[in-house]
Amino acid sequence: MRPLDTIGFAMHSLGSNRVRTLLMLLAMSIGVASVVLLTGIGNGARLYIVDQFASLGTNLVIVIPGRTETASNTPATLVGETPRDLTLGDARALMRGDTVRRLTPVNIGELSIAWRGKERQVPLIGSTSQILEIHHLTMERGVFLPDEDMEIARPVCVIGAKVYRELFGTQNALGEMVRLGGFRCRVIGILGSEGRSLGLDTEELVIVPVAFAQMLLNTEGLFRILIEAKDLDVLDRLKKHISSTIAKRHYGEEDVTIITQDSVLATFDKIFRVLTLTVAGIAGISLVVAGILIMNVMLMAVAQRTAEIGLCKALGASQLQIMLLVVTEALLLSTIGGLIGMTLGFAGSWLVVQFYPTLQTTPPPWAIAAALGTALGTGFIFSLLPARRAARLDPIQALAKH
Amino acid sequence: MIELREVSRIFNVGGQEVRAMDRISLTIELGEYLSIMGPSGSGKSTLLNILGLLDTPNSGTYLLEGINVTSLSDNQLAATRSRKIGFIFQFFHLIPRLTAQQNIELPLLLAGVPSKERQARSTRLIEAFGLAARSNHRPDELSGGQRQRVAIARAVINEPAVLLADEPTGNLDRHSGAEIVELMEGLNSKGLTLVVVTHDPEIGRRARRQVRVVDGQIAADSLRGASHAAP
C-alpha cells in the first residue's frame, strides 16, 4: 500500500466517525495546549526574574568592608577587632584593572536638607558620576554629578523628585543653594522618578560627590564599592584583582567581602527552569491521558471494524499493513490534535500577555517540540496495542462476525 | 493447478476434536468449474478457506501452481492471496463507508497500485458488470444482486488464478442468484478457475464438476452427466 493511500484510507475512516474523531482531537489538543501554555507562563516568569536581576547589572561586583564568611575565624575576628575601613584610596587602586569598566565608591547616611525654612530628613548617597550608569538612574532636569576625581569634595547635590517637590514646590531649584547638615551646597540636578538605588526610593534621595559625603557624615570609610566588570567572562579575574589589590593595601588581610549577582541569578534561573519543567510534566500527564483515551477509542474502533479488517486481510493485506493503517489513524489524530493544541496554546499565551504585559509568555522552542513529540509519541505508543490486535485478527472469524 | 494431498483441518471445540477436513485429497485444474455441496457443517467452508489460504491445514500438503503453500509465512500467504485468490462471501462484506468503485479498488489499493491504474481497471469492470450507474453509490444504496456484483468485481480486479465463492447466492433471491451465477460462469468461460460452495442443488448441478462433502470427507466427485464414487 502506498503511503499516501494509507493516509487517505485512514483519513476516510476518521471522517466516517466524526464524534469519535472530534472527541480524540479535543483530548489531544487540550493536552498539547496546556503544555504550551504552562511552559510559556513558566518561562515568562523565569525571564521576568532574570530581567529584574539584569536591571541591577549582572556583571556588577559589590565590595563591602569586612569578611562575612563564617569560615574566617582569624584571630582578629575572634578578638572582635573591627575590620579595616574601605577607603577612597582602595577605590582608586581598584580602578587600575583591565577588567573594570566602571567603578564607584558609595557612602550612605541620613541628613537633613533645608531650603528657605523648609527642612526634612533624607537618605544621602555619596558617590561619583559613574553611579548614574551603574544603577540605571535617569535625570529629570539639570545635570548629574560632574565626572571628576573622586577626592574632590565639590559641594553640589542632585535631588530626588519628591525631595524637590517638598522643598521647592513648583519653583526653580537648579542653581539654588540648600543646607545639607552643616554645609551649604548647590542643587545641580533633579533625578527622574524611576527605579531604586541601593534599596532606596530614588524619589527621596539626595546624591552628592563621595568626598563631600565623607565630610558631611564625618567618616573616612566607605559603605561599599560598586564595580562593573567589562563583561561576564572576566568576572573571576576581576574578583582576583579585587582580593589581591585589597590584600596588598591592607597588609596581607583580605578583609572585604565580594558579592556578585550572577550566582544569585543562576540560582533563580535554575529554580524557574525546574519549575517550568515540572509544570510541563504535569501538563504532559494530560497528554498521556489523551493517549489512553486514544487507545481505548482505537480498541473500540478495531472491535467495531472487525469485519472490515478481516476483509482487508482476506483481500491480501499483510499484518504490517493492518498495523500501519491503525497507527496512521492514531498519528493523524495526534498530529492534527497537536497542531490545534499548539494554536490554542499560543492564543492562550497571547491572551496572558494582553493582561500581564510584563510576563513574556513565549513558550520555549523545546516545549513546543516536546509537546508535539509527546502527542505523536503517545499517539504511536497507545495505538500499538489496538494495531496489534487488529493485525492478529483471524480473517475467517472476523468475517464470520457479521 | 491446485493440489490437496491428505489435508486435514481439526478444530478443538471444548476439548473435543472436530475434523472439519479429514484427509481430503483434491486436484483442480486450471480453468475448471467446480461446485462443492454437502450438508451444513460438513466442512465446505473450511475446505474453501484452506483453498483460499485464509486457513492453514493441521496436516497434509497444499500445492498451488506447484508451490507448497503450507510452509509459507503469514506475509507470504497474504501476498499470495492478493495475487492468486479472489473471494466472494455470502454476506458480500463490502465496506459500508466506501462507494462501489472504492470497494472494487480495495485490493489494488492494498497491493499498492497507483490511483490512475486503479481507476482505469475498476472502471472497465464496472462497465462490464453493468454497474456504471451505481459506481458512486454506497453499499446500502445497492440491491443485493448489485452488492454481490460489486463483490465479484472486487474479487477479480487483481486478475486472480481462482475465484472462490462461499454460498454466493445464499442471501439473494432466485432471480439475482441466477444473474450472479451467470456472471461467474462468464468469467469461467474466459479461463478463470471457479469453485462455488452452495447448498442449492440447482446451482450446484450447473458446474461441470461436482464434489460432495460429508463429515469432512469427499463423498462424491463427479463430472456432469457421469457419476462415480470417490476413491
Ligand SMILES: Nc1ncnc2c1ncn2[C@@H]1O[C@H](COP(=O)(O)OP(=O)(O)O)[C@@H](O)[C@H]1O
Ligand atoms: N473456527 C472454528 N472453530 C471450531 N469449530 C469450527 C470452526 N470452523 C468450523 N468449525 C466446525 O467445523 C465443522 C465444519 O464447519 P464448516 O466448514 O463451516 O461447515 P459448512 O460450511 O459445510 O457448513 C463444523 O462442525 C463446525 O462447527
Ligand SMILES: [Mg+2]
Ligand atoms: Mg459454510
